[in-house]
Amino acid sequence: MAEKVKRPPFFTLKRWQSAKENGLKTPMTPTSSQPQDSPSQFRSNTPSVSRKVNFDLKPRKLSAGGISELIQCALCLEVLHNPKMLPCQHTFCTACLSVYIADLVIFECPLCRTRVQVLGPNFVENLPSNLYIDSLLQLVGINTNGVTKNLETPPPTPSVTNNAQNNEFFNPGTRCVHCKSICENFDITQCDHCKLKFCRICWTQHLEDMRIQLKSIVKQLDTAASHLEHKIEHYKDRCDRIAEQIKIAADEKIAAIFEEKDKMLMEAANMQKSSEMSALALQASLAEAKSVANRAMDSCVSDNENDRVKTFINLHQNAVTLLSEVSKWDTERVVFDKENFSLEKDSGTPIDSESEDPVVDGPKQNNPLESEESLIMHYRSRNFIPHFQWRKSARPCGIGVSPWSNHLYVCGMDSHSVFVMERSQAKIITRLSSEEMLCPVQIAFMKSLGEIYVTDKWKHCVHVFSKDGEYLRSIGQKGSRLGMFRSPEGIATDNANQQIYVVDTGNDRVQILQPDGKFIDQIGVATKQQVHYSSSVWESKELTCTELNSPTSVAVTNDRVIILDSGNGRIKIYNKQDKGKIIEFGSMGQRKGQFRHPEVLTVDPMGYILVGDSGNCRVQVFKPTGQVIRVFGGLGTQAGKFGWISGIHVTKQLDIIISDTKNHTVNFF
The missing domain is CATH 3.30.40.10 (Zinc/RING finger domain, C3HC4 (zinc finger))
Incomplete structure (x- = not known):
């Protein structure tokens, strides 16, 4: 030795x-x-x-x-x-x-x-x-x-x-x-x-x-007190915003209710008149057919048997036609929607809904991205059971894959940082953090500039990091003016035009900014003349209104901007050039194609939309036209089930990564 x-x-x-x-x-x-x-x-x-x-x-x-x-x-x-x-x-x-x-x-x-x-x-x-x-x-x-x-x-x-x-x-x-x-x-x-x-x-x-x-305990208590203060501030701001929304909505409804009333009364009167006219014509046809039948029975028996047969055939055919028209007369139903204050027509035709279960004997697809049919079959036949679950974060939220290193970035709401993970080994290699970061929610990347953007819900801003993890700057501050935010959540980038799309959840809008924070445009907000009742006098004034209600997520493609309007339970798609609405779909509920508190969405390489329906604990896959093709998930803690979906990402190889803030997992499909 x-x-x-x-x-x-x-x-x-x-x-x-x-x-x-x-x-x-x-x-x-x-x-x-x-x-x-x-x-x-x-x-x-x-x-x-x-x-x-x-x-x-x-x-x-x-x-x-x-x-x-x-x-x-x-x-x-x-x-x-x-x-x-x-x-x-x-x-x-x-x-x-x-x-x-x-x-x-x-x-x-x-x-x-x-x-x-x-x-x-x-x-x-x-x-x-x-x-x-x-x-x-x-x-x-x-x-x-x-x-x-x-x-x-x-x-x-x-x-x-x-x-x-x-x-x-x-x-x-x-x-x-x-x-x-x-x-x-x-x-x-x-x-x-x-x-x-x-x-x-x-x-x-x-x-x-x-x-x-004891020093560590005191520090944890101070952190908890700071968290509570931010939550109280966020809750107070939201309550004030709700009160403001109530006042604006009340003024809008009071001003528009008389115009909409006359319009719908006229429409209802026209429908009634049209229905009455068709009913009168049908009644006259029935009366005439009945009279002909009675005369045929009361008339003397003809020696010509062929005339008797022809009369029976004509009466029978006429009766069948009239009975069919009577059965179809009340098929179309008109329903008054109190919430939207509108008349809706329902034809009552059954809808061929897509199955939620995977197609077991479907043909194998070598390349799901080869055609639209192959991609649809890929989603319908895929067994959505995660091959790996990552449990290193207490409340994982937004996720994304960097375009330069293929590393996975996971926003940790409670850790005030963003975890950077090596995907093949699921090993944390570094973190993005700053003293200014309070509650990171969603993340996006700008490949041409080598920058990373993280929305901070409690700080009311966007933090900017370099691809090497260096903190560069913050964009925006708390407020309702252009370039300011209230509890921003979703974020996406347009790498070709070097623009940032920020979901300003508290202000019910989506702002388009330059990388340095300069305001370019916004979606979902419009200014119009509104009649206002004040001091027993009707006055007209300019009113700023929005068609979005607490939007939470956004995705950008080559020509479209897809926004998740969580408060209304709708998916709204806009033209990226003129910001005009192309299509919207979805409603509040628990059936296929309906949502309850949806929080996140993403788009695959062919433009198919995957929505994290958090309130229903499931993921729904839609065509770009809004047709649902697959629903998977459900409430639970076992593999393939969710507690609350808080982040979703689809890679170029159609690998799906979903974060679950209540089950404390990141699921790899």
């Missing part, structure tokens, strides 16, 4: 070990080289004591050979200098730990890979010392600062002179859980918190450790 260790600090250990071995053959002075006459004389004089002394010295000989490993730092491979102990009980030099941790917020122990959180700038200095290692360093002649003492004469081996002393040395006691030393029961203190037992020296250090932990 001594020959393998070549570093100078262990030379003293080697010499002390040799002296210790020689001490077995010397009286009381370890430096003496005179051996005893014979081992048998020592055993004959004190037989019982000799056996116990030899039993005690043998493990010391073996353990002293491994002392060099115990007092060696695993980072610098030198003798421990000012050693500090991590919560996992592994000990390293203070300087080595400072260099190893650097600016990390969370690091792993170099030996056991236990994750440790850095609490404050003086985290390393506040770590406790390892009393056992300190004792070893002093034993071999090295103080805790790494200075070797003069060990010309190693400490004498304690001698056992009589059986009384030997029995006292092996008296039973209680072992300290920290330093593993056996002490008398009155020197042992049991902690009421962790139920562990400590000696007097380790108890003092344990009390100091608990005092340090």
Whole structure:
């Protein structure tokens, strides 16, 4: 053992070990080289004591050979200098730990890979010392600062002179859980918190450790108080916005109700008149047919049997036609929609809804993106059971895949940061964070500029990072004017035009900005002249209104902008050039094609829309025209089920990644 260790600090250990071995053959002075006459004389004089002394010295000989490993730092491979102990009980030099941790917020122990959180700038200095290692360093002649003492004469081996002393040395006691030393029961203190037992020296250090932990508890309480303040502020802003919406909606309805009333009354009168006219014509036809039939029965029996047959055939055909018209007369139903204050017509024709179950015997598709039919068959026949579930974030939200590294970015709402994950191994490689970031919700990328954009719901802004993770700037602030936000959520980018689409949820609009934050345009907001009743006088004034109600997500394609109007339970598609609406579909409910509190959407390479129907705990797949082709998911915690869908992304290879904030998972399909 001594020959393998070549570093100078262990030379003293080697010499002390040799002296210790020689001490077995010397009286009381370890430096003496005179051996005893014979081992048998020592055993004959004190037989019982000799056996116990030899039993005690043998493990010391073996353990002293491994002392060099115990007092060696695993980072610098030198003798421990000012050693500090991590919560996992592994000990390293203070300087080595400072260099190893650097600016990390969370690091792993170099030996056991236990994750440790850095609490404050003086985290390393506040770590406790390892009393056992300190004792070893002093034993071999090295103080805790790494200075070797003069060990010309190693400490004498304690001698056992009589059986009384030997029995006292092996008296039973209680072992300290920290330093593993056996002490008398009155020197042992049991902690009421962790139920562990400590000696007097380790108890003092344990009390100091608990005092340090109190700082972490205070910090957590301060963070919780800050979170509560932001939530209260967000709730107050939303209540004020709701009150404003109520007033605006009331004014709009009061002003428009008379115009809409006359319009719908006229429409209802026209429908009634048209129906009455058709009914009168039908009644006249029925009366005429009945009269002809009665005359035929009351007339004299004709000698010509052919005339009787022709009369019967004509009456029968006429009756069948009239009966068919009578059955179809009330097929079309007119329903008054109180919520939308409109008349809706329902033909009553059954709709051939798509099946929610996968097609088992469907043909295999080599390339689902080859055609529209192959893509539809791909979604209908696919078994949506995740092949992997990632559970490293408490409340994962928005997700996205970077265009330059193919890494997965996951917004952590509670961690105030964005996790960057290597997809093949599902391993976190870094994080995007800033002191200004409070509640990251959604994420988007600008490949041409190499920038990352993260919406912050509580900070009411958009944080901008470089592709290397460097924080660059923030865009916007709290407000309702152009370029300002109230609780923004969804975000998307137009890489060709270098534009950012931000869903301004609190202001019920989608703003289009330049990367530097300059306002370009907005969607969903219009200004019109509205009649207003004030002081018993009808007045006309200019009113700003929006057709969106708490939008939460947006996606941008080559020629379209798809917006998830969560408050209205609708998907609205606009032209990217003139911002005109192309189509909208969806409603509130639980059936296929309906939504309950939908939060996120995404678009696959062929323009198919995938909507995270959070309130119904499912994902619905639509054609670009709005036709639903597949519904999968459901409420639950098992694989393939969801608690609350908070993020969704589709890769170019049609891999679907869905985050679930209530089940605390990121599902890979």
